[in-house]
Amino acid sequence: MTAPSDTWTIASAADAARARALLARLTADAGVPALERARFLTALGARLRHGLAEGGAELRVTADPGGCLHVALHGPALTEPWQRALVCPSPVTGPLPRPAAVDDIGLAEALLAADEDTTAVLTGLDETEELVEFHREELHQTNQGVLALHAELEAAALAQRELLDAERTARAEAENARRLLTFLANASAVLNASLDHEDILRRIPELLVPEYAANVDVWLLEDEGAPADGRPAATVAAARTGRPQYAGPHPGELPGVDDLPASVLSPDRPLLCLPLGARTVQGVLTLTAPGDRFAPDTTVMLLEVARRAGIALDNARRYEQHRDVAEALQRAQLTDLPSTPGLALAARYLPATHGLNIGGDWYDAFPQPDGSVLAVIGDVTGHGLRAAVIMGQLRTALRAYAVEGNGPAGILTLLHRMLLHQQPELYATCAITRFTPGTPEVVWAAAGHPPPVIRGPGGEVRVLEAKPGIMLGVPVPYEYEEHTVELPAGSTIALYTDGLVERRSAGIDAGIDRLARAMEALDGTEPADLEAAADSLLKPMLHDAEHDDDICLLLCRTTEPTEPAETAEAPAGAARTTGS
Template structure:
């Protein structure tokens, strides 16, 4: 029970809060502003019944407003509404029959109503205004400031006008219902289109953050005013929360709400319940108490109020096997309808599809991590060698797991010589990387501690590949670097690999073509040959794999010419900077890239 402004007890009328009646009232799309059609009804009542005040009064759960009015005193005429404390028409809604009072001051039900003094309501006659189902939305009323004996003819005229006024209300409701049906049909079509395209949309990326962003932007505002997407770790703890709102001006509040929610979910929160049970939770009419009850951070409540909190729906994001790996929460503000069973079915479908996408993304991330660990374990740490500067880089093929068959190696012999190698095993997957690891280890095991020329070491490598056997075909360059006086003496053997490039300190870049030889792993390998040169101080030797020059849309010769152009002036650059420049130019290539550069000091 509440009190009016004078402290008098006000008994609530249950009929005023009937949801169906309030829905019909909302569908009239009328408010406390003048409407010409209803102002005309008020004027007719005033003229035909000869009363100073006539109103088309519609009654909500907490006020009455007048889309049609004539003769109201100020300030009520400008406001076009009053609180229920000043309402006679609420009693027409309650009793659902006409209420006729010759002198309101004599009737216990209304004699203390402040409208008698504030609005001058003494004589009152109100006829129900109804929707198609007979629910009373308000009244068409005639008011006099002095006692009045209403005649049967006046009441009949008022009833006829109320019937016509009700017809106008029903027409407004019908038009709005038809418009709502049209909007719902369009919304259903848009939802079906969204669901039809969601698998492709989410399947187009293996990045979890991108998938979450696409999902959120697809749902808002189509399914809700704003939404939250919560993902959990293997222990079931919220790992990330992302928020999306239809209004760009609310982006900061949404982001803040999502950030707080990641650590601010209490044990009684709805999202935790969904994550724990795997069952959805829907509130067609919600209150901020839902947020307050489930949050540990008090800042979440005012944020939710600013974002709009009238109804909400939370569904699980389910992975294979039905395990909840997250939750989607849809929220509507008070001005948008509450969520219904259709919304629930759509959201559950979204949760299932999102679960597949997130599950695939996580599986890819796990495989990618394993591949990265494997690849980096196979990329050696370059040694420190007096008189030699070394730099190396590895770039995996674009859009593939970061592992492949390209490799490089450099190690110091017991006699102080440096052995440098680079190679390429066919393939861009885990199997290629595993084979590459075997080949690299064969090179190390065969060359370490031996003073044999590089061509003989390459011949031993051919025999080992055939005899063990190692199921591969590969290219490689093996070089031995020995300090000279001054500079470095280099001998190398090429097994079908792109030739090394020489970047002199004071001359043009040139390819050390010579004899490229044939691939490693052939049934009948040829006799291997070696080549030699001397690097003067400042000269640079570049070993690289063909991913640096090959592209499907052009001949390899063009790629080699482009590479040599990129190396022009490279002798003046720090070796690491030169390598980085080459990798930047190789971005988004179709093949792995490995390179090893050495410079005489």
């Protein structure tokens, strides 16, 4: 099928008007939308005017069977042809009309139709403007919302930054508080770990320098060798008022601390003068600032350190006073060993390595009216002054009962009754041996005490395995029994308290075996020199150097009656006691 086509010559304005009017009718009949039709006709009119200005042109119109209308304008003077294609909802059929068919009435109708198209276009424009205005308002509202959202986001970001800063500050403060509390706990443990006055004074600067102070001075008020002359005025004020003092170029404004002018002794660095002690002022701790100031939190910690250091110093002072009393009492209880023909004696006393160095262990040896000698070893349960006092009472009562002529078993029975009557709920152990010059027999009795260990003249060692009686003071009636053992001249019997043989890591039987081996290992000269034998026995028994209980050791060696005793020339009190 051949597509309708025609070529129109445009030589005048009338030709152009008729061609435009004809195409307006064709496109309207073909159902081309008004807006698209108006755009096409406006562009066509402009090209027709341009073609007329150039001397004329030819307009070719072709109706495509597929529903498209093709329009092409070309002329000799046009540099390039103008072409357009319109999609027609209603295809153009049949031959195309000629422009000559359009008369004046057709032109008038085309002009009026063009107004209708213009009206439709303007109506569309009005609707578009309304839609644009609606979208413009919508966009404005959106912009306002975006601005508000940006403002909210900025405020939220600022609040988040403030929260993060506050969290960092809180974390830093918490970490600083944790560090200060940790240091305070460690410092308190260090200060309270010692009961030595000088040791505590030495540790205070070690704890504080250089992190918390550039220099530390401790002034004890009871120290007569350190007068107030030459000390900062703030230190003297702290000692006088009992209040912490701060002396610096600028006020410190520290919690709980009074401000004073800068010290002439330290004009550049502030001083912090803290009273030592909780109940009474024992001295002043003067600290030179490690920098240009003391931090408030650090100051609070230093105040507590000074308080605890004062308490530690007070505890050390009280401990030293109690220790002096205890040592004096202990020395009073340890008497000289007697010098008796036929019997050599040597003793050692070691206080416990912990506590007040005083307990209820004791030894004694004294002659009886019949010429025999009683050697005694005993141990009162517990430690401290009470145990020492009870030990003294038992020792005195024992001597009194012995003077009355009682043997070892009778003495223990009387001591048992006395302890039951005077000191209920207090117990003691005791072993008594009686040596009679000129006889090889030794009579002994024990009340809950570790068994004696004997080394014969030839070096053989045996433990007296006879079952001891109950401890003194156990609330049951009891009569103690005596045992007799052969002890030829040159034999050594060891009496001892459980502190020598008992350890936490091992039972007492293992300790007794160790003592027996130590006695067996004595060389040939030591049994004759009883003092050297005592020292040699203590070395293997105390190799760990730490013992929780007092230790007593009493060595008795039988000799021929004509042989002088080894302890006759030296007072026993000085050599018998060994410090821890």
